[in-house]
Amino acid sequence: MLGPAAVFFAVGAEVSPSKDAVKSAPVDEVAPWNVQIVAAAPAASSDLVIGQVAVNSDNAAGGPNNIIAASRYRAVDRTLPVGLAPERGLQVKTILASRAITAAFPEIHSIGGVRPDALRWHPNGLALDVMIPNPDTPEGIALGNEIVDYVTRNASRFGMQDCIWRGNYYTPNGVQRGGGYGHYDHVHVTTTGGGYPVGDETYFR
Template sequence: MLAAAVLGPVAVVLATGGKVSPAPPTMVDTKAVAAAAAIAPCCLEIVPALEDVAPAPAALAPGGPVNQLVSVSRWRVAAQIPKPLPVGVASESGLQVRTILAARAISAAFPEIDHIGGVRADPLPWHPNGLAIDVMIPNAGSASGIALGNEIVRFVIKNAKRFGMQDAIWRGTYFTPSGPAGGGAGHFDHVHVTTTGGGYPDGDETYYR
C-alpha cells in the first residue's frame, strides 16, 4: 500500500515562548528552540517574532540611531500541516492511488470541472487498469475551454512527481513530465492523464493537497 501521506506537502505552525538574555543582543535560547523543533514533524523554519522590542540604550544617546532595537525576545518554529483532499468529481472505483490523487487534486484546483472519467473498457490497458483519467473540459472548443485545458496540463506537469504522471494528451499533443513530446490522437474535448498507478487502495488512504 502506498502511504498517501508522502504524496503531498505538510503545513503546521508551532510557537515557543522562552525569553532570551539581552546580552549579547544576538544570543538565542538554543534549548527552547531545540525543544520546539523536537515536536515539529518536518520542514522546520525558525523565524524571529519581533515582540517586546524597545530602543536600545545607544538609541537614546545623543546622536544615537533612533531605530536601533534590542534583540528579539521570542522565536517561532514553523512547519506545515497536511490538508486532506476531499473526494472529487471522478468515480474512484477501480482507480489506483496515484490516479485518485491526481483526480482529487484536479477537482480541488479546478472547480469548473464537473466530470472526470476513470475506469472504462478500452483496448489499451490504462483505463481498464485504473491508471488513467479523462478530465472533461466544458466548452472545450472555445477560447476559455482551450485555456482551461492548457492550464490543467500545466498543473499536471507541475505535479508530475507527486501524481506519478506518465503522460497527458490534449488537443492532439502528447505531453510527458518534461513537456510536449509529439503528436497524440484526438483528445479535443478532454485532457487525458496517465499515472504510474501505485497499486489499488485498501480503504485506509488519506490523500493530501
C-alpha cells in the same frame, strides 16, 4: 530559570537555521506536513511571552519593558478530500491526481475514471478524463493547457506517464505535437498507478 530562558530566546532569534534542516518542495509539490509556523501578534501587555505561556516580566531579566514576540504553532489540514472521479477501481497515484486536480481547478465539474476500453489504462484504474467546459472556446483551451501544465509540473508526485490534449501527446520528457491523438473535449491523464488502495491511505496537497 526565567533569566537564562529570556536570554536564550533573545539570542536564538538571530541565529539562522541550518541549511540542511528543511528542504522546501516545489510550489505545487507541498510536503505532507500538517503544521506550519506563523508569527504571533506583538504582546499587548508588559508580560514576557514564551511560546504560548505568558510570564510576568517583573520576574524576567531585562525588566518590564522587554517583550519578546514568540512564534506559535497552527495546525494546517493538508489532506485532499475525495475528488470528482469515482475512485472505485482507481490506483493510488490516479486517485491522488484526481483529488489534486479537483482541488486546484474548481472550474472542472466532471472527471472520468474506470470504464471499459480496448486499451488497458482506463479499465486498470490508470487513467482520468478531465472534462473541459466549453472546450472549443479560448477560455476552455486555456484551462486545458493549464491542467496539462499542472500535471506535468507534478509528474513525479502523480506518477504521470502522459497527458493527451488537443492532438498533442505530453510526457515528463517533452511533447509530441500534432500527432493525431485527438482528445479535444477533455484532458486525458495516465499515471503509473502505484497499486490499488487498501483503505487506509491519506492523500496530501
